[in-house]
Amino acid sequence: MRLSRYVFPVMASLGFGFLYLPILILVIYSFNESKLVTVWGGFSTRWYVELFQDPQILDAAKLSLQIAASSATIALVLGVAAAMTLVRFRWFRGRTWLAGMVAAPLVMPEVITGLSLLLLFVALDNWLGWPSGRGVTTIVLAHATFGMAFVAVIVQARLRDMDLTLEEAAMDLGARPLTVFFTVTLPTIAPALVASWLLAFTLSLDDLVIASFVSGPGSSTLPMVVFSKVRLGISPDINALATLMILIVGLGGVFGFWQMRRSTHRRSS
Amino acid sequence: MRLIAKFKSLQRDWVSWVPTLWLGIFFLIPFVVVLKISLSQATIAMPPYLPLFEWLEGILEIRLDFGNYLFLIDDPLYGSAYLESVRIALVSTIFTLVIGYPMAYVIATAKEPRRTLLLLLVILPFWTSFLLRVYAWIAILKTNGLLNGLLMALGLISEPLVVLQTDLAVYIGIAYTYLPFMVLPLYASLSKLDRTLLEASEDLGATPWISFVTVTLPLTIPGVIAGSLLVFVPAIGEFVIPALLGGNDTLMIGKVLWNEFFANRDWPIASAVAIIMLFVIVGPLMWLNRINSKIEEAQL
Numbered sequence: 001m002r003l004s005r006y007v008f009p010v011m012a013s014l015g016f017g018f019l020y021l022p023i024l025i026l027v028i029y030s031f032n033e034s035k036l037v038t039v040w041g042g043f044s045t046r047w048y049v050e051l052f053q054d055p056q057i058l059d060a061a062k063l064s065l066q067i068a069a070s071s072a073t074i075a076l077v078l079g080v081a082a083a084m085t086l087v088r089f090r091w092f093r094g095r096t097w098l099a100g101m102v103a104a105p106l107v108m109p110e111v112i113t114g115l116s117l118l119l120l121f122v123a124l125d126n127w128l129g130w131p132s133g134r135g136v137t138t139i140v141l142a143h144a145t146f147g148m149a150f151v152a153v154i155v156q157a158r159l160r161d162m163d164l165t166l167e168e169a170a171m172d173l174g175a176r177p178l179t180v181f182f183t184v185t186l187p188t189i190a191p192a193l194v195a196s197w198l199l200a201f202t203l204s205l206d207d208l209v210i211a212s213f214v215s216g217p218g219s220s221t222l223p224m225v226v227f228s229k230v231r232l233g234i235s236p237d238i239n240a241l242a243t244l245m246i247l248i249v250g251l252g253g254v255f256g257f258w259q260m261r262r263s264t265h266r267r268s269s
Numbered sequence: 270m271r272l273i274a275k276f277k278s279l280q281r282d283w284v285s286w287v288p289t290l291w292l293g294i295f296f297l298i299p300f301v302v303v304l305k306i307s308l309s310q311a312t313i314a315m316p317p318y319l320p321l322f323e324w325l326e327g328i329l330e331i332r333l334d335f336g337n338y339l340f341l342i343d344d345p346l347y348g349s350a351y352l353e354s355v356r357i358a359l360v361s362t363i364f365t366l367v368i369g370y371p372m373a374y375v376i377a378t379a380k381e382p383r384r385t386l387l388l389l390l391v392i393l394p395f396w397t398s399f400l401l402r403v404y405a406w407i408a409i410l411k412t413n414g415l416l417n418g419l420l421m422a423l424g425l426i427s428e429p430l431v432v433l434q435t436d437l438a439v440y441i442g443i444a445y446t447y448l449p450f451m452v453l454p455l456y457a458s459l460s461k462l463d464r465t466l467l468e469a470s471e472d473l474g475a476t477p478w479i480s481f482v483t484v485t486l487p488l489t490i491p492g493v494i495a496g497s498l499l500v501f502v503p504a505i506g507e508f509v510i511p512a513l514l515g516g517n518d519t520l521m522i523g524k525v526l527w528n529e530f531f532a533n534r535d536w537p538i539a540s541a542v543a544i545i546m547l548f549v550i551v552g553p554l555m556w557l558n559r560i561n562s563k564i565e566e567a568q569l
Contacts, residue, residue, distance in 0.1 A: 011371035016387075018368060019394055019448060022405035025415065029408065036413075082288035092282070094289040101292040103561065107499060107554060109506020111523045112543045115530060116299030119540065122316050123302050145295040148288065199396070206398045209508055213530070223400050230404050230513065242401040253393045257386065 023246060030239035047240040054237065056225055064205050064222040067136060071143035072200035078144065079151025079196060084181075086152070087159040105149040114213030117142045121214060134216035142214045143207060147200030154199070158192035159185075198252070300547070307540035308333045318537050337541040347525065347542065351549060354522040357436060357511075358504035361443035365451045365500050366493065368444060373455035373492075377462070388456070395449040403442055403513050410438050410514070434516035442510040447503070451496040458492030459485075491560055498557040502550050522546055 030048075034041025051057060082102050085092050092098070105113065121131060121138050131137045166188065170180045186193070208223035215221065229235050309318040310332070323330045341347045376387045394402060409415045410433040417429040432438050462485065470480040486493075508523035515521070522542065529539040 008371040008374045011368075012375035015368045015372040015448070016390060018445065019391070022402065022409060022445070023394065023397070025409065026401070026405045078288045078291055081284045082292075085285040085288065089285055092285040094285065098285070098289045098292065099562075100558065101296050102288070103558070104554070105296060107502040107550075107557065109503055109523060109546065109550070111506050111508050111526045112303075112546060115526065115539060115543050116303045117295065119302045119306055119536070120295070120299040126316075141295060145291070148291070152288075202396050206400060208400055209527075223398070226398075226400055226404075227509075230400075230407075238401070238404065242398065242405070245401065246397050249393065249396045253389055253396070257389050 026239050027243045027246060030236065030243040032236065032239075035236055047236040048244075051237045051240045051244075057222070057237075057241070060220050060222040060225040063136070063219065067139050067143060067221065068201045068204040071140045071147055071204045072197050074140070074144035075147030075151050075200040076193065076197045078148040079200075080155055080193070082148065082152040083155035083159055087156055102149055102152045105146040106153065110207075110209035111213075113146065114142070114210040117145070117210065118213040134214055135219040138214040138216070139211050139219065139221065142210050143200075143204040146210070147203055150199050150203065151196040154196040155189060155192050158189045162188055195256070202249070303540045303543050306537055307337055307544050308335065309537050310334045310336070311535050311537045316536065317534055334537070337537045338545075340538065341541055341545065346520070347522075347545075350520045350522045350525045351545065353520045354505045354507075355549065357439055357519075357521060358443070358501050358507075360436075361440045361447075361504055362497050362501045364440050364444040365447055366497060369448055369451035369455055369496065370493075372448075373452045373459050376452070376456050377459035391449050391452045391456075399446055400509060402446060403510055406438065406442055406445065406514060407433065410441070433514060434519075436515070436519060438514040439511050439519055439521075442514045443500070443504050443507060446510065447500040450499040454495040454499065455489065455492045458489045458495075462488055491563070495557065495560050498553050498560075502553050502557070505550055506546055 031043050031045065032039075032041055033044035033046065082098060085095065086099055086102070089095070117138075118134070121134060121141075124130060125132060131141070162185075167180050167184050170184045171177070175183070206223060207221075208227050211221045212224055212227075215224070226238060226241070229238060305321055306318055309321050311317060312319050319332070321332060323332070372391065376384055376391070379387055407414075411417075412429045412431060412433065414433070416432065417426070420426045421429065432441075466484050466488070467480055470484050471477075475483065506523040506526075507521060508527050511519045511521040511524050512527075515524075526539050526542045526546070529535050529542060
């Protein structure tokens with residue numbers, strides 16, 4: 001038993017350390033007065049002040065949040081429709097096509113997705129005059145497409161686990177399929193919907209490569225601004241930005257864990 | 270009655286056709302467009318390529334330019350970039366597997382609520398900015414960075430190690446960012462493992478290592494393959510990690526495509542690079558698809 005008692009736990013602890021040490025360092029150094037990483041110049045919040053006084057970052061953050069919210073919402077609707085089709089409507093004729101396409105964006109290298117979507121948008125613009133030019137619309141369309149894949153995977157898993165008897169009971173009692181879907185299915189999978197919307201939102205907020213391809217002049221998203229700054233070297237205000245994002249995600253994670261524990265307690269009691 | 274049934278099936282069809290058509294338009298057709306442009310000639314205009322089909326006085330002229338592909342074959346830069354990408358992705362995948370397997374094992378054998386907590390700890394970094402997590406490694410790995418500072422302070426090295434802007438930094442970056450993709454499928458297959466088989470093998474006198482190698486590992490191979498492919502395939506085309514952590518001589522195909530497109534503005538060559546990259550990843554992709562459908566069947 002030594003393997004599972006000592007070797008693996010030690011290796012796993014190292015793995016968790018590997019996962020969290022860089023994040024911890026980012027947070028610590030966001031409060032460093034000095035601009036150099038190896039020098040600790042004392043505690044300071046000056047990088048946060050600088051961050052909030054940088055109009056370029058603030059504008060890009062606002063734009064990114066708008067794009068993330070709209071693309072995640074489209075992705076949620078499309079992803080749920082795709083998941084319902086794959087799990088419940090086995091007779092759908094396009095099912096094999098959908099099944100093949102829905103998971104592919106998860107592993108497709110981003111440079112290919114970005115380039116191919118850009119070329120599509122340029123071609124569509126030439127033929128139909130829509131979408132005219134590139135900017136927020138094209139980024140939203142692109143992000144909705146890959147966000148949908150993540151939504152479909154999460155919701156599919158949840159739908160498979162779901163107790164079918166609930167839906168059958170509602171139908172036996174005379175509810176129409178659409179009513180069943182909105183009053184039984186959706187409330188049951190609500191946590192998965194929240195989780196997948198948030199994931200689509202974060203992925204959109206984080207995407208550099210696809211957005212760089214399909215964006216136009218004047219629509220620089222937050223990752224694009226961050227990337228151009230980071231390429232020139234370390235900039236401590238980016239540490240401050242990272243810390244704020246980690247704080248938000250961390251709080252979300254704690255909240256999610258607490259919710260999950262509460263729901264399992266309720267179920268077992 | 271029949272009309273109502275028809276209406277219902279229409280409603281259902283509509284729910285199914287919208288996502289299918291969406292993916293057809295925004296995922297499948299774009300590849301056709303890429304293929305088309307990879308066969309056209311570059312020019313200085315907007316968009317910077319010449320049309321493939323032209324209607325000239327009643328004659329449909331189709332011009333397929335294979336020059337882009339010939340150029341890719343001719344210039345050794347591209348061939349070695351593809352090979353380098355596959356090599357770097359492979360080494361990084363092995364890195365990720367070695368780090369991820371013990372983590373998945375510990376999570377799968379933990380009791381609730383520790384199990385949920387540990388799972389959450391694996392997933393959580395995936396939700397924070399990928400770009401910023403890659404950036405964090407610059408401060409650690411650079412010549413006057415934290416790692417060298419620590420090692421020199423401990424007296425382990427006298428000269429700073431050059432890690433940033435080498436392939437090693439790229440391996441670390443890929444393993445670090447893709448770790449959740451490896452751990453989750455591994456966890457899924459480890460948690461389904463029948464523990465009585467391990468007890469049986471130990472009752473029969475096998476040492477823990479022997480039962481791990483002969484029982485646990487073979488039974489979790491589907492998880493190992495699924496996790497490895499989920500890391501390997503996207504890593505081949507990775508751009509951000511080699512751009513930030515790799516050196517100028519770190520030749521990865523994602524970076525080459527990016528430069529052809531943004532620096533040289535040669536859309537046809539960039540398209541040809543993408544088409545060949547698709548051929549490189551289509552094999553592993555189909556393998557992954559087969560494993561997924563097998564797992565799906567096993568769940569039904």
